Amino acid sequence: xxxxxxxxxxxxxxxxxxxxxxxxxxxxxxxxxxxxxxxxxxxxxxxxxxxxxxxxxxxxxxxxxxxxxxxxxxxxxxxxxxxxxxxxxxxxxxxxxxxxxxxxxxxxxxxxxxxxxxxxxxxxxxxxxxxxxxxxxxxxxxxxxxxxxxxxxxxxxxxxxxxxxxxxxxxxxxxxxxxxxxxxxxxxxxxxxxxxxxxxxxxxxxxxxxxxxxxxxxxxxxxxxxxxxxxxxxxxxxxxxxxxxxxxxxxxxxxxxxxxxxxxxxxxxxxxxxxxxxxxxxxxxxxxxxxxxxxxxxxxxxxxxxxxxxxxxxxxxxxxxxxxxxxxxxxxxxxxxxxxxxxxxxxxxxxxxxxxxxxxxxxxxxxxxxxxxxxxxxxxxxxxxxxxxxxxxxxxxxxxxxxxxxxxxxxxxxxxxxxxxxxxxxxxxxxxxxxxxxxxxxxxxxxxxxxxxxxxxxxxxxxxxxxxxxxxxxxxxxxxxxxxxxxxxxxxxxxxxxxxxxxxxxxxxxxxxxxxxxxxxxxxxxxxxxxxxxxxxxxxxxxxxxxxxxxxxxxxxxxxxxxxxxxxxxxxxxxxxxxxxxxxxxxxxxxxxxxxxxxxxxxxxxxxxxxxxxxxxxxxxxxxxxxxxxxxxx
Amino acid sequence: xxxxxxxxxxxxxxxxxxxxxxxxxxxxxxxxxxxxxxxxxxxxxxxxxxxxxxxxxxxxxxxxxxxxxxxxxxxxxxxxxxxxxxxxx
Numbered sequence: 092x093x094x095x096x097x098x099x100x101x102x103x104x105x106x107x108x109x110x111x112x113x114x115x116x117x118x119x120x121x122x123x124x125x126x127x128x129x130x131x132x133x134x135x136x137x138x139x140x141x142x143x144x145x146x147x148x149x150x151x152x153x154x155x156x157x158x159x160x161x162x163x164x165x166x167x168x169x170x171x172x173x174x175x176x177x178x179x180x181x182x183x184x185x186x187x188x189x190x191x192x193x194x195x196x197x198x199x200x201x202x203x204x205x206x207x208x209x210x211x212x213x214x215x216x217x218x219x220x221x222x223x224x225x226x227x228x229x230x231x232x233x234x235x236x237x238x239x240x241x242x243x244x245x246x247x248x249x250x251x252x253x254x255x256x257x258x259x260x261x262x263x264x265x266x267x268x269x270x271x272x273x274x275x276x277x278x279x280x281x282x283x284x285x286x287x288x289x290x291x292x293x294x295x296x297x298x299x300x301x302x303x304x305x306x307x308x309x310x311x312x313x314x315x316x317x318x319x320x321x322x323x324x325x326x327x328x329x330x331x332x333x334x335x336x337x338x339x340x341x342x343x344x345x346x347x348x349x350x351x352x353x354x355x356x357x358x359x360x361x362x363x364x365x366x367x368x369x370x371x372x373x374x375x376x377x378x379x380x381x382x383x384x385x386x387x388x389x390x391x392x393x394x395x396x397x398x399x400x401x402x403x404x405x406x407x408x409x410x411x412x413x414x415x416x417x418x419x420x421x422x423x424x425x426x427x428x429x430x431x432x433x434x435x436x437x438x439x440x441x442x443x444x445x446x447x448x449x450x451x452x453x454x455x456x457x458x459x460x461x462x463x464x465x466x467x468x469x470x471x472x473x474x475x476x477x478x479x480x481x482x483x484x485x486x487x488x489x490x491x492x493x494x495x496x497x498x499x500x501x502x503x504x505x506x507x508x509x510x511x512x513x514x515x516x517x518x519x520x521x522x523x524x525x526x527x528x529x530x531x532x533x534x535x536x537x538x539x540x541x542x543x544x545x546x547x548x549x550x551x552x553x554x555x556x557x558x559x560x561x562x563x564x565x566x567x568x569x570x571x572x573x574x575x576x577x578x579x580x581x582x583x584x585x586x587x588x589x590x591x592x593x594x595x596x597x598x599x600x601x602x603x604x605x606x607x608x609x610x611x612x613x614x615x616x617x618x619x620x621x622x623x624x625x626x627x628x629x630x631x632x633x634x635x636x637x638x639x640x641x642x643x644x645x646x647x648x649x650x651x652x653x654x655x656x657x658x659x660x661x662x663x664x665x666x667x668x669x670x671x672x673x674x675x676x677x678x679x680x681x682x683x684x685x686x687x688x689x690x691x692x693x694x695x696x697x698x699x700x701x702x703x704x705x706x707x708x709x710x711x712x713x714x715x716x717x718x719x720x721x722x723x724x725x
Numbered sequence: 726x727x728x729x730x731x732x733x734x735x736x737x738x739x740x741x742x743x744x745x746x747x748x749x750x751x752x753x754x755x756x757x758x759x760x761x762x763x764x765x766x767x768x769x770x771x772x773x774x775x776x777x778x779x780x781x782x783x784x785x786x787x788x789x790x791x792x793x794x795x796x797x798x799x800x801x802x803x804x805x806x807x808x809x810x811x812x813x814x
Contacts, residue, residue, distance in 0.1 A: 150743070150753050151743070151753050152740065152743060152744060152747065152753065152795055179739070186754065186755060186756075225767070228766075228767075229767070238763070238765070239763070239764075261766055262766050262767065263766075288755075288756045289754065289756075290746065290752040290753055290754030290756075290757065291752070291753040291754070292751075292752050292753070293753075296747070296751045300747065307795075320798075366769055367733070367734070367736070367769060368734075368736045368797070368799050368800075369736055369737060369769075370736035370737065370738035370740075370797055371737075371738055371739075372738055372739050372740060372743070373738070373740050373743070373795075374738050374740070374797070375740075375795070375797055375798075376797065377736035377738060377797045377799065377800075381769035383769070393768075393769060395766070395769070
């Protein structure tokens with residue numbers, strides 16, 4: 092479906108013209124953006140587009156095939172960005188008969204897009220502009236008269252063009268990264284609501300379900316997934332600390348002290364606050380939780396829960412060791428429509444600047460930015476969402492905020508390609524590389540392997556991991572093999588994101604889970620097009636190279652943008668089991684050289700080569716890069 | 726008369742809905758299914774209705790329990806009790 096908010100025109104075209112070459116969701120949206128947005132278009136202009144996509148397996152029983160992908164040219168880097176959310180919007184879109192919505196232009200006044208099977212229209216949203224995402228969800232459902240309609244929307248942060256504004260679905264699911272909420276805000280698009288009464292069919296149903304059942308069996312048997320079944324991803328939190336990945340007090344350390352972290356033990360959330368488990372379509376795990384607080388300053392707060400990064404963002408980065416405050420931080424960000432990683436990166440940058448005397452109460456509207464003070468942190472979240480006072484600076488995120496502030500505060504801005512991050516990049520080594528080279532600007536879900544945390548020391552897992560990942564070194568402190576491991580991860584995540592299934596069921600989480608072969612079988616059965624593993628890997632490489640070329644052509648991103656934040660290259664982890672671990676610039680450089688070479692790119696600049704692109708049938712991309720003098724002619 | 730059953734363990738994933746339509750018609754469809762899951766997301770509550778008659782395009786539940794196979798383990802006993810008529814409110 093294509094929607095032009097300037098003219099109000101709505102049309103549709105078949106997905107099939109993209110499907111064979113670009114798979115779906117992330118892949119198709121990247122090609123559309125590359126083809127249709129000129130490099131001189133800025134992210135908030137009407138000419139920018141946002142693509143909202145379901146995948147080829149969405150709406151079926153393929154495990155966790157309920158992910159929604161959003162993509163656009165983004166304000167952090169002026170390159171391309173994608174974000175992905177769980178929820179019911181994506182399957183409902185398929186039941187309405189659509190795979191993708193490509194939205195361009197800007198409405199003259201706030202609107203929301205209403206899709207009721209083939210009845211699609213733009214509706215006046217002036218009455219809900221300014222409302223939180225929870226209020227918006229209630230008001231649209233009330234207006235439509237259907238509690239069951241599926242809605243994605245933005246909050247005040249998106250309306251106010253806060254760089255880290257996100258898109259929220261089902262009240263608490265977020266397409267968080269890349270500021271896509273602000274892109275919707277720039278288009279005066281408050282929400283998209285969809286109701287679908289149709290069905291999804293696959294070409295070979297018996298074969299498809301046999302593949303689904305095999306995958307479900309491997310999910311059930313996977314030892315790696317057992318903690319996720321029990322706790323959700325917050326079960327990882329203590330292990331992140333033990334592994335040196337806590338980013339404590341804005342990355343001043345990689346470890347949170349024992350006396351603080353014990354107050355955020357996953358068992359506390361389960362025993363004191365959990366009401367029930369929550370899952371979304373076709374998910375055998377149901378890793379989400381519904382929490383209720385019945386005491387203290389946030390008594391009465393009830394909300395769906397969060398992932399481990401919320402714990403690190405507010406528990407680690409801001410040193411908040413009060414469990415109800417973590418639940419409150421999550422609900423506040425969701426209601427205002429804010430990415431928690433970027434928001435906490437901006438606020439922890441400000442806290443550290445305050446600690447060092449770079450900021451004083453004169454700068455911060457009289458607030459004293461003391462570590463652990465969640466009351467102050469929540470006031471800053473509110474100010475940031477409404478661009479009020481000091482919040483107007485924070486709304487630009489840590490990197491751009493530090494550029495405005497000056498005072499040598501940039502060193503404390505923990506950002507990649509302009510976007511605030513949550514991930515430790517000093518450890519594990521492959522994880523740090525994957526986060527640093529990610530095309531969208533940080534994040535661990537596109538190329539950062541997680542297997543360095545669990546393979547080493549487990550002979551059985553090591554054997555299967557060597558076979559699946561094609562490498563032999565899994566130690567988290569080693570550099571060898573990590574470039575190759577990152578490229579494996581980029582490929583599988585590209586395919587997982589493009590097919591619409593959840594990454595927790597892919598080989599990212601364990602070598603016994605869904606890999607290239609399993610996706611090829613599902614895809615062949617779903618479409619009736621026999622597709623091999625090799626063909627899928629080639630599609631993954633095509634998508635990745637188009638993302639890379641977009642970033643080069645639109646934002647002049649290059650080798651300089653593929654390094655961890657300066658602090659992580661200069662300061663070691665100061666305490667905990669990995670005390671003293673420091674990243675070696677020399678070894679990181681060699682690893683980056685190898686990473687570029689394995690991609691077939693130029694080792695010194697990271698720029699793509701004609702040979703690499705033509706092998707992938709991307710001669711048109713090579714021509715574009717050559718015209719911009721950004722191609723290596725070999 | 727539709728009997729809405731409020732649940733304690735159901736995770737609200739609606740996998741049972743599309744398992745039902747697949748088993749009987751080889752398509753994935755919420756609206757054809759003989760089982761219907763409602764989500765009151767603001768309250769963290771989920772309800773289930775079992776359509777025992779073929780009305781409004783829905784398949785009549787024949788008690789085959791195919792849907793149970795795709796229900797997450799934590800909620801399966803409760804769904805089985807609902808299908809058996811042992812849990813009715």
